[in-house]
Structures are given as structure tokens and as C-alpha cells.
Amino acid sequence: MVRICCLLCFVSLVTPIVANAQRFNPLGGVDRFIRESQEHAEEMRQRMEQMRGSLRPPSGVPGFPSGASRPGVPGGSFPGLSGDPSLSAQDQGPAFPLGSIKYPNGTNVLVRNEAGESVTARQHVTIGNTELVIMPSGEIRELSSEGTRPTSESFTPWSMDEVERDLLKNPKLKGFKTKRSRRFLYVYNTSELFIDSTRTILESMYPAVRKYFRRSGIDTHEPEFPLVIIAFATDDQFQEYRRMPQGVVAYYDSLANSVMLYEESDLSLHAPEIAVKNAISTIAHEGAHQILHNIGVQQRLSRWPMWLSEGLAEFYAPTSLQRGVRWSGMGSTNQLRMMEIDRDWNGGKALGAGRVLKRVVAADQLDSLDYAYSWSLIHLLSKRHQKELFACVRQCSELRPFDGLDSEPGKLPSSSEVFEKHFGDEYHEIEKELRRHLTSLDYVDPVKSQTHYLVVAGGQVILTTSPERVEEIQRSIGVGRAQVRRYSNRAQAEAAMNKISR
Numbered sequence: 001m002v003r004i005c006c007l008l009c010f011v012s013l014v015t016p017i018v019a020n021a022q023r024f025n026p027l028g029g030v031d032r033f034i035r036e037s038q039e040h041a042e043e044m045r046q047r048m049e050q051m052r053g054s055l056r057p058p059s060g061v062p063g064f065p066s067g068a069s070r071p072g073v074p075g076g077s078f079p080g081l082s083g084d085p086s087l088s089a090q091d092q093g094p095a096f097p098l099g100s101i102k103y104p105n106g107t108n109v110l111v112r113n114e115a116g117e118s119v120t121a122r123q124h125v126t127i128g129n130t131e132l133v134i135m136p137s138g139e140i141r142e143l144s145s146e147g148t149r150p151t152s153e154s155f156t157p158w159s160m161d162e163v164e165r166d167l168l169k170n171p172k173l174k175g176f177k178t179k180r181s182r183r184f185l186y187v188y189n190t191s192e193l194f195i196d197s198t199r200t201i202l203e204s205m206y207p208a209v210r211k212y213f214r215r216s217g218i219d220t221h222e223p224e225f226p227l228v229i230i231a232f233a234t235d236d237q238f239q240e241y242r243r244m245p246q247g248v249v250a251y252y253d254s255l256a257n258s259v260m261l262y263e264e265s266d267l268s269l270h271a272p273e274i275a276v277k278n279a280i281s282t283i284a285h286e287g288a289h290q291i292l293h294n295i296g297v298q299q300r301l302s303r304w305p306m307w308l309s310e311g312l313a314e315f316y317a318p319t320s321l322q323r324g325v326r327w328s329g330m331g332s333t334n335q336l337r338m339m340e341i342d343r344d345w346n347g348g349k350a351l352g353a354g355r356v357l358k359r360v361v362a363a364d365q366l367d368s369l370d371y372a373y374s375w376s377l378i379h380l381l382s383k384r385h386q387k388e389l390f391a392c393v394r395q396c397s398e399l400r401p402f403d404g405l406d407s408e409p410g411k412l413p414s415s416s417e418v419f420e421k422h423f424g425d426e427y428h429e430i431e432k433e434l435r436r437h438l439t440s441l442d443y444v445d446p447v448k449s450q451t452h453y454l455v456v457a458g459g460q461v462i463l464t465t466s467p468e469r470v471e472e473i474q475r476s477i478g479v480g481r482a483q484v485r486r487y488s489n490r491a492q493a494e495a496a497m498n499k500i501s502r
């Protein structure tokens with residue numbers, strides 16, 4: 001994890017005010033976002049493990065490990081939500097009796113909904129006596145085979161009206177407003193600014209992602225179901241809707257097929273520009289997972305190598321600095337990720353021996369820095385080896401739900417094998433190329449290039465990125481007694497501060 005401390009928000013020459021100041025790590029939000037994704041992945045993994053537990057065949061069936069107690073199952077490895085779809089070969093031991101997973105090929109079944117009405121659903125995957133069916137809302141539901149009956153009736157996805165009506169019946173979404181576009185349905189109680197920004201990002205991302213895959217040879221299609229985004233004003237409301245490990249800020253749930261997120265951010269008080277960039281990046285990242293799962297690139301509940309699925313989501317998630325804070329389109333330099341790599345390099349780690357790359361492409365769990373390297377890898381491959389990258393994505397797009405869970409170890413390629421098949425195993429060479437590529441990119445340190453404020457009062461000079469902090473100081477000194485100057489980056493602010501203190 002990258003840690004930068006102290007000087008970014010508060011630099012003081014005379015310190016009485018600052019002495020009590022809470023130290024703030026502007027990267028904490030980025031790190032936290034990653035940690036949260038992983039924690040959420042763990043939560044979902046447990047959910048899936050429970051489900052798998054309920055699918056357990058009569059005792060004594062060999063090769064069926066007990067769900068949650070199974071050692072070595074990596075967090076974030078189960079399909080079901082964004083960013084989780086990978087198990088290493090050693091973890092791909094038979095989880096179900098061989099042959100127990102069946103793919104019904106679009107057969108429709110009659111099922112009962114909560115109101116007891118008969119509804120036509122589509123079988124997605126069958127595991128033993130349990131069926132995972134896609135409901136007309138797009139949600140995947142788990143049912144016992146006895147609860148379903150084959151039908152010749154056609155499957156009709158719900159309209160946006162129907163999805164909206166159904167969601168608003170949920171007491172936890174009481175009073176929420178909605179906004180729509182052709183493909184997305186936003187259900188929210190956030191500020192209008194927040195939801196409008198979310199909307200702008202996703203609406204501009206969707207056509208860009210579709211266009212990107214046009215060259216891939218994958219037959220993409222329009223989403224069959226409305227893409228639902230549920231945005232909460234606060235963490236508490238977000239937690240109340242569905243309990244998540246503390247600190248989760250957003251996720252794509254591929255069972256529900258929705259993205260859930262919230263607006264409130266601790267970062268916004270201390271480093272508002274980083275907070276907005278972070279929020280945009282998070283929305284774009286989760287939105288990318290949702291889009292890929294709905295246009296025919298990634299099958300729902302399929303497991304992809306982490307470096308690929310997370311690298312792609314990050315590839316779509318950069319924010320722009322030059323033109324204000326906004327989504328800057330796929331393939332732009334992801335400055336937040338570059339910053340992490342930059343810090344890693346400055347910490348003395350050099351790329352070139354192949355070790356970093358080898359570890360990242362084999363990983364079942366990514367830490368914040370691994371996310372950064374996954375992004376950088378996809379960036380390189382997309383710019384310089386696009387044909388091979390598309391071949392790799394095509395291969396993974398054929399992975400079906402739970403593929404590999406019931407197979408013998410080694411039957412499905414591991415994350416590393418997928419990589420090596422398309423890009424070779426000369427990791428040191430690729431890593432050298434990666435280093436050259438990264439060095440050639442435009443990079444502006446997003447923390448240093450935040451707006452900084454100098455507050456000058458009497459013998460004190462305080463440097464901060466927090467408008468909130470400026471107000472607090474003004475209040476404590478008395479408005480009018482403090483002089484506030486604004487600088488567009490840290491270097492300018494520090495230069496000015498040095499002048500004053502001389």
C-alpha cells in the first residue's frame with residue numbers, strides 16, 4: 001500500500017494551529033477503495049460459499065470440499081461481483097461433483113415470484129439439484145429444481161418501468177428519486193450534482209466501451225436488461241440496504257446486476273479534488289464491470305483472471321486533470337494508478353526483472369499496487385499488442401458461469417497460463433517494455449497538482465488542500481485577520497510559502 005503522510009495537507013512554520021490538526025492521508029481513499037473492493041469480494045465469496053454449502057450433495061461424495069471452511073480460497077475469487085473472478089489452478093480443485101454443472105442453453109422455466117405468481121425465467125446454470133435462473137428483472141436467483149418447470153413460453157425482460165416499480169417497492173428505497181437514460185436506471189437520494197456526474201460518466205463510457213470491443217471480434221450486443229445504479233446519500237443508508245464490510249464504497253453485484261454506491265466521502269473535506277477524482281474513478285470502474293457483463297463480453301458468474309478483469313476496469317476508469325475533474329475516456333493515463341507506480345519506483349523498486357509482472361498475472365488477490373500494475377499492463381497491451389489482447393479477451397469471454405469449479409485441476413488454464421498463451425512467458429522482456437511504456441506516458445501527480453491554500457495570519461503560515469480547513473482556521477483566528485491565497489499546485493504554494501518565511 002502506498003502511504004504518503006502529513007505534508008500534503010498541513011505544512012506549517014509556526015505550528016500552534018496545526019499541532020492539533022488531524023493528519024490526513026490523501027491516498028487513504030484510493031487505498032481504501034481497493035481494500036473495500038477486496039473486502040466486498042470476500043463478503044460475496046462467503047455468500048457464494050453459503051450458496052454452495054446449500055448445494056452440497058449428500059455427505060460422502062468425494063471431492064466436494066466444505067464451503068466456508070475450505071482453506072486457501074482466495075478472497076475476491078468468486079464470481080458474483082466485480083473484480084473477483086479468478087481462482088488459481090491450485091484452488092480450482094473439484095468444488096462440485098464432476099459433471100454436476102450443466103448449461104441449459106437458454107431453456108425457459110416457470111418459477112414463482114415473491115407474490116406467488118408464475119413467471120417465466122431463463123435458466124442460467126444448473127448445479128446438481130439447484131438452478132440459477134435469470135428473472136425478467138435481470139436478477140439471478142437460486143431455486144431448487146423442484147421449484148421450476150420447463151415451459152415453451154418466451155422470456156421477456158422487464159421494461160424500465162417495471163424494474164423501477166419493483167425497486168421502489170423496497171422500503172429501503174422509500175422516497176428515492178429516479179432518472180433514466182436509454183440503458184441506465186438511476187435510483188438515488190444523493191445530491192443532483194452527484195447523480196448527474198455519475199450519469200455523465202456512464203453515458204459517455206457506454207458507447208466508448210462498445211466501440212472499443214467492435215474491433216475485438218466479440219459479438220457484443222445491447223444490454224438485455226436496464227442497467228440499474230442505486231446511489232445512496234450516506235454510508236449508513238448504503239449499509240442498511242445491504243450490509244457490507246465496513247468501508248465498502250461501491251460494488252457491482254453480478255447476481256443483482258446492479259451497481260450500488262454512495263456519495264458521502266471523508267475525503268471530500270480534506271482533499272475535495274482527489275475525492276471527486278476518486279469517486280469518478282470508482283463509478284467508472286464499477287460501471288465498466290456492469291457494462292462488460294451486459295454486452296456479451298463477460299458471462300455472468302464466470303471467473304476471469306484478476307489482472308485482466310481489474311486491469312480492464314481500471315483502463316476505463318481514468319480521470320482527467322487538465323480539463324477539470326472529469327472522466328477522461330478509456331486509455332488515458334490513469335493518474336491515480338500512475339501515482340502508485342511512481343511511488344513504488346521511487347521507493348527503489350525497478351521494473352525489468354520480470355518478478356512484479358509474474359506475480360501480478362498469477363494473483364488471485366490484488367492489493368492496491370497490483371491494481372495499478374494491472375491497469376498499466378492493460379494499457380500497454382491495448383496500445384502495443386491489441387490483437388493479442390483481444391484474442392485473450394475472446395478466450396475469456398467464452399468462460400461460462402462457474403467454469404472450472406467442477407473440473408479437475410489443470411483442466412482450465414490458470415491466470416498465468418492465459419497470459420502466457422497470448423503474450424509469452426518472457427516476463428522480464430515484457431516488464432522492460434512496460435517500464436518504457438510507462439515512462440513515455442504523460443504523468444501529473446494528482447496529489448501535488450491539487451489546488452493548495454496558504455493561510456497567512458500573524459506569524460503563522462499554513463498550507464492545506466482543504467477548503468474546510470481554511471474556514472476552520474479563519475473562524476479560530478477571526479475572519480479578516482487571516483489572509484488566504486490559492487495556488488493551482490503544491491510547488492507554487494511551497495515556493496510562495498518559502499518566500500513568506502524568509
Ligand SMILES: [Zn+2]
Pocket residue numbers: 037082083084285289309310313
Ligand atoms: Zn473491479
